[in-house]
Amino acid sequence: xxxxKRLVMSVDTLRCVGCxxxxxxxxxxxxVPLGCTRDWIVEETTGRLPHLAMELRSTRCNHCEHPGCVxxxxxxASHINEGGAVLVTHHKCSxxxxxxxACPYDARYVHPEGYVxxxxxxxxRTADGGLPACVSICPTKALTFGDANDPGSEVxxxxxxxxxxxxxxxxxxxxxxxxLI
Amino acid sequence: xxxxxxxxxxxxxxxxxxxxAASGLSTKWWGLDGDAIANPxxxxxxxxxxxxxxxxxxxxxxxxxxxxxxxxITGNPDHPLSRGRLCPRGAGGTGLLYDPxxxxxxxxxxxxxxxxxxxxxSWEEALDLVGEKMVAIRDQYGxxxxxxxxxxxxxxxxxxxxxxxxxxxxSAPSYAQCRGPREVGFHLTFGATIGSPEIVDLxxxxxxxxxxxxxxENMHNTQVQEFADALSRGAGLVxxxxxxxxxxxxxxxxxxxxxxxxxxxxxxWMHVIVTEGLYDKxxxxxxxxxxxxxxxxxxxxxxxxxxxxxxxxxxxxxxxxRFIAAxxxxxxxxxxxxxxxxxxxxxxxxxxxxxxxLLGSWGRRGGFYIPNSLEVPKYPYTEYPGVAxxxxxxxxxxxxxxxxEILASGVCDATIPGTSEYDIKAWMVYGTNLVKSLPxxxxxxKSIQALDFxxxxxxxxxxICGWSDVVLPEATxxxxxxxxxxxxxxxxxxxxxxxxxxPMYESKPGWWIAKELGHRIGLSDYFPWKxxxxxxxxxxxxxxxxxxxxxxxxxxxxxxxxxxxxxxxxLEFATESGKIEFHSRKLAAAGFDPIPEFVAPEEPPAGMxxxxxxxAPTHSFGRTVNNRLLADCFPxxxxxxxxxxxxxxxxxxxxxxxxxxxxxxxxxxxxxxPTRRIRKDCVYMxxxxxxxxxxxxxxxxxxxxxxxxxxxxxxDPIMGGTGMNVNFVRVERA
Numbered sequence: 001x002x003x004x005k006r007l008v009m010s011v012d013t014l015r016c017v018g019c020x021x022x023x024x025x026x027x028x029x030x031x032v033p034l035g036c037t038r039d040w041i042v043e044e045t046t047g048r049l050p051h052l053a054m055e056l057r058s059t060r061c062n063h064c065e066h067p068g069c070v071x072x073x074x075x076x077a078s079h080i081n082e083g084g085a086v087l088v089t090h091h092k093c094s095x096x097x098x099x100x101x102a103c104p105y106d107a108r109y110v111h112p113e114g115y116v117x118x119x120x121x122x123x124x125r126t127a128d129g130g131l132p133a134c135v136s137i138c139p140t141k142a143l144t145f146g147d148a149n150d151p152g153s154e155v156x157x158x159x160x161x162x163x164x165x166x167x168x169x170x171x172x173x174x175x176x177x178x179x180l181i
Numbered sequence: 182x183x184x185x186x187x188x189x190x191x192x193x194x195x196x197x198x199x200x201x202a203a204s205g206l207s208t209k210w211w212g213l214d215g216d217a218i219a220n221p222x223x224x225x226x227x228x229x230x231x232x233x234x235x236x237x238x239x240x241x242x243x244x245x246x247x248x249x250x251x252x253x254i255t256g257n258p259d260h261p262l263s264r265g266r267l268c269p270r271g272a273g274g275t276g277l278l279y280d281p282x283x284x285x286x287x288x289x290x291x292x293x294x295x296x297x298x299x300x301x302x303s304w305e306e307a308l309d310l311v312g313e314k315m316v317a318i319r320d321q322y323g324x325x326x327x328x329x330x331x332x333x334x335x336x337x338x339x340x341x342x343x344x345x346x347x348x349x350x351x352s353a354p355s356y357a358q359c360r361g362p363r364e365v366g367f368h369l370t371f372g373a374t375i376g377s378p379e380i381v382d383l384x385x386x387x388x389x390x391x392x393x394x395x396x397x398e399n400m401h402n403t404q405v406q407e408f409a410d411a412l413s414r415g416a417g418l419v420x421x422x423x424x425x426x427x428x429x430x431x432x433x434x435x436x437x438x439x440x441x442x443x444x445x446x447x448x449x450w451m452h453v454i455v456t457e458g459l460y461d462k463x464x465x466x467x468x469x470x471x472x473x474x475x476x477x478x479x480x481x482x483x484x485x486x487x488x489x490x491x492x493x494x495x496x497x498x499x500x501x502x503r504f505i506a507a508x509x510x511x512x513x514x515x516x517x518x519x520x521x522x523x524x525x526x527x528x529x530x531x532x533x534x535x536x537x538x539l540l541g542s543w544g545r546r547g548g549f550y551i552p553n554s555l556e557v558p559k560y561p562y563t564e565y566p567g568v569a570x571x572x573x574x575x576x577x578x579x580x581x582x583x584x585x586e587i588l589a590s591g592v593c594d595a596t597i598p599g600t601s602e603y604d605i606k607a608w609m610v611y612g613t614n615l616v617k618s619l620p621x622x623x624x625x626x627k628s629i630q631a632l633d634f635x636x637x638x639x640x641x642x643x644x645i646c647g648w649s650d651v652v653l654p655e656a657t658x659x660x661x662x663x664x665x666x667x668x669x670x671x672x673x674x675x676x677x678x679x680x681x682x683x684p685m686y687e688s689k690p691g692w693w694i695a696k697e698l699g700h701r702i703g704l705s706d707y708f709p710w711k712x713x714x715x716x717x718x719x720x721x722x723x724x725x726x727x728x729x730x731x732x733x734x735x736x737x738x739x740x741x742x743x744x745x746x747x748x749x750x751x752l753e754f755a756t757e758s759g760k761i762e763f764h765s766r767k768l769a770a771a772g773f774d775p776i777p778e779f780v781a782p783e784e785p786p787a788g789m790x791x792x793x794x795x796x797a798p799t800h801s802f803g804r805t806v807n808n809r810l811l812a813d814c815f816p817x818x819x820x821x822x823x824x825x826x827x828x829x830x831x832x833x834x835x836x837x838x839x840x841x842x843x844x845x846x847x848x849x850x851x852x853x854x855p856t857r858r859i860r861k862d863c864v865y866m867x868x869x870x871x872x873x874x875x876x877x878x879x880x881x882x883x884x885x886x887x888x889x890x891x892x893x894x895x896x897d898p899i900m901g902g903t904g905m906n907v908n909f910v911r912v913e914r915a
C-alpha cells in the first residue's frame with residue numbers, strides 16, 4: 001500500500017518580499033469576506049540600526065499533525081482530512097471559538113455566517129493535482145506545496161536541501177508549515 | 182446519514198491517520214464524519230485573457246467569469262510579463278471593478294468650480310458640451326490651448342483625438358514627476374532610454390545594486406520574479422537606502438546613506454573602480470569616450486571625501502565598490518524608476534549610467550539588454566494635421582534643453598496667464614489625479630481656477646474630478662477593449678485587452694468616448710472604425726497573427742532575437758560620438774557639467790526631518806487606495822520615524838501625528854510607525870494616501886498625503902524634472 005500523503009507547505013523567507021499577493025489570491029479564490037483572512041504576512045525585524053535583519057513570512061494555518069484545534073472542538077466540525085489537512089465542516093461548527101483559543105498560530109477567524117473558518121490548503125484545487133491559490137499566484141515562487149511523504153516531490157526536495165524551521169515547535173502539535181531560512 | 186463513495190474513501194483516510202497517531206491525541210476520531218471538500222465555486226465558467234491596469238506594468242491576466250460576475254483574476258501563463266503569476270494589485274482587480282464608489286454617470290458641474298456640486302447628465306448632453314468647448318477653444322485660441330494630461334494604457338484613444346485635433350500639449354506626470362531624469366541620464370550616456378519594462382536583465386545578473394529603489398515594495402511583477410530568482414541563485418545584492426527596505430533585508434550590503442548624497446557615493450565608487458583598475462578595460466576602450474577626462478574628474482572623489490557627505494565609512498565604500506566590480510559585466514546598477522528627488526537628478530542618473538559603463542554591463546548578459554519589439558503596422562489613419570505651435574511646457578524666459586518628453590508640470594504652469602509663450606485655456610485629464618501627482622498643490626489649484634474648461638475621464642471620483650466642469654465615467658480595464666500592447670522587451674510580443682464583462686452603470690469605454698467626441702468636433706475621418714475590436718483585430722491581422730488564437734491566449738509571441746553581446750549582437754550607441762559618453766559634449770554645449778559634480782543638498786532645519794516617500798506592493802499611488810480587497814492587506818499609510826527618536830519625543834506605535842512642513846502645510850492625522858528601519862534624519866511614508874475626496878468612501882481621510890507636503894520642489898535644470906524630496910517636516914502628536 002502506498003504511503004499515505006502528508007500535505008505540507010514551505011515558505012522561502014529568502015524569496016518572499018511580503019507583497020500579499022497570496023492574501024489577495026486566497027480571498028478571491030475562497031470568497032473570504034472583507035475584514036477576514038486565511039493567510040497573512042509577518043515581518044520580523046531584529047538587531048539594532050544599522051545591523052538589522054528582517055524575516056518575511058507568508059503564513060496561514062499550519063495544518064498540524066496533532067492539532068490542538070481539533071482536540072478542542074466539541075462538535076467534530078474541526079477534523080483532519082485525508083493527507084493531514086485540518087478542515088472545519090461549516091454546518092457542524094457552533095462558532096464556540098474553542099479551536100481559536102487552542103490554535104497557537106491565530107489561524108482561524110469567525111466567518112460572518114457564524115462558523116469558524118481557516119485555510120484549507122485549497123483542497124478543492126489540490127485534490128485534482130492543482131496548487132493552492134496562494135502558491136500559484138506568488139510572484140516570487142516563495143511557496144511550495146506538496147506531499148512530504150513523497151521524496152521526489154518539490155517540497156520534499158526543498159526541505160532536504162534547505163535549512164528550515166517551524167513556529168512554536170514547543171506545543172508538540174507538529175506543524176506542517178515550514179519556513180526555509 | 183447517507184454515505185457516498187467519496188465520503189467513504191475519506192473515512193478510510195481519516196481512520197488511517199488516527200491509527201498512525203494512536204499515541205497522540207485521540208480526538209482525530211472526529212475526522213471520521215467529515216464532509217466532502219467544500220468548493221467555493223469561484224472557477225470561471227468563462228475565462229478571458231486580457232492585461233492588467235492596476236499599475237502600468239501590463240501583466241497578462243486571466244479573468245474568471247461565473248454567472249456574469251468576475252470572481253477572480255489569475256496570472257496568464259502565456260504572457261511574458263506575468264508568467265502565470267501576479268502581484269496583489271493584479272489579483273485584486275475585482276476590487277476596482279466592483280468598487281461601490283465608481284463613477285456611474287456623466288456629471289456636469291452646477292456650482293462654483295471646486296465645490297463639487299454636480300448634476301447627473303446623459304452622455305449626449307455631456308459629450309455635446311465637451312465637443313462645443315473643444316470647438317470654441319480651437320476657434321478662439323487655437324487647438325494648442327487645449328491640453329491633455331494622461332496616464333495609463335487607455336489614454337491611447339485620447340492621444341489620438343488630441344493629435345487629430347492639433348494640440349501639441351499631451352503630457353503625463355510619469356515623465357517630469359517620475360522617470361524623466363533616468364531617461365535623460367541614460368540617453369546622454371548610452372544613446373538609449375530605459376523604458377518600461379526596464380531593460381534590465383535581472384534574470385541573469387550576478388550582482389544587483391539598488392540605489393533608493395525598493396524592489397519588492399515597488400512591485401513590478403516580472404522584475405520581482407527575476408529579483409527573487411537572482412537572490413536564490415546567490416547573486417550579490419547591494420542596497421543603498423536611508424531606510425532598511427525589504428530589498429535591504431535581503432542584501433549582502435546595506436548602505437544607510439544620508440538622503441540626497443547618492444551622487445557622492447556614485448563618484449566615490451567610480452573613483453575606487455577606476456583607480457584600482459577594476460573596470461572592464463577592453464569594453465571601455467572599445468566603446469567608451471572621455472574616459473581620461475573622467476579619470477581626472479574622479480581623482481579627488483575619494484571614499485574619504487564621500488564619507489563626509491554620505492556618512493558611509495570609507496572602508497565600506499571601498500569594499501562595496503570592489504564587490505560590485507568583481508561581478509562585472511553581469512553587475513548592474515539598477516537605474517531606478519521615480520528618480521525626481523533633489524533637482525540634480527539627471528546628473529545622478531547619468532552617474533549611474535557611467536558606472537554601468539565602467540562595469541561593461543550595457544548590452545551584456547545580466548546587465549542591460551537591447552530590447553526587441555514586434556512589427557505591428559499602425560492603423561492606416563489619415564495623417565495628423567500637425568501642430569501650429571511648440572508645446573507650452575517651457576517657461577517664457579528659460580528652457581530645459583534636454584527634456585525629451587513634454588513636462589506635465591510645465592503645461593500646468595502655462596495655464597497661469599503669461600507664464601509661457603501662450604496660455605493653456607482648457608484641460609482634458611485622463612486617469613491621473615493631477616492635484617496629487619503634480620507638486621505644489623496650491624499652484625495646481627491656481628492653474629485649475631484659471632481654466633476656461635476642465636473635463637476629466639476616470640473610473641473613480643479622484644480629487645481632480647471634483648475640480649472638473651464635466652466628469653465622464655470610463656469603464657474599467659475589465660470592461661473594455663483597448664489598443665494592442667506592443668512593448669519593447671526581451672521577447673517581442675503583443676497583447677490584447679479584451680472586454681471581460683460589459684460596462685457597468687452608464688460607464689463607457691475610452692474608445693467610444695473619444696470617437697463620439699471626434700464626431701462632434703468634425704474629426705470623424707480619424708475614427709473610421711466601428712469599434713475598438715475592429716481596430717485591434719485589424720492590427721493583429723496586420724502583424725500576421727490569427728485573431729481567434731490571440732483572443733484565446735491574450736498574447737502573440739514573436740521570434741526572439743539577440744539582446745546582448747553574448748548573443749552575438751554588435752553594440753551601437755546613438756550618442757553624438759557613437760560611443761558611451763563618460764564626458765558629454767552635449768551637456769557642456771548646453772552649459773552643464775559634462776561629468777557630474779556633486780553639490781550637497783540643503784540640510785533639514787533643527788527639529789525637522791526630510792520627507793521621503795515610496796511605494797507599497799499593494800498600491801499604485803492613489804489609484805488603488807479605495808480598493809477594499811487591497812485595503813484588507815494595507816489599510817492606510819503610516820509615518821515611519823526612527824524608534825529611538827520617537828521614544829525621545831514621547832511618541833509610540835499607533836499614536837496619531839500631524840506632519841507640518843517648512844511652509845506650514847500639514848498632513849494627517851496619520852498613524853505613527855516608530856521603527857529601527859530608518860535613519861534619524863528622515864521620515865518615510867507610502868505615497869497615494871490621505872485622500873480628501875469624500876466620494877471615495879473607504880479612502881477618504883485614511884492616512885496622510887505626502888503630496889500635501891510637497892509645496893516645494895527643485896527643478897532639474899537639464900530636463901525640467903521636479904525634485905520632490907526637498908521638503909522638511911516636523912512630527913507632532915495630533
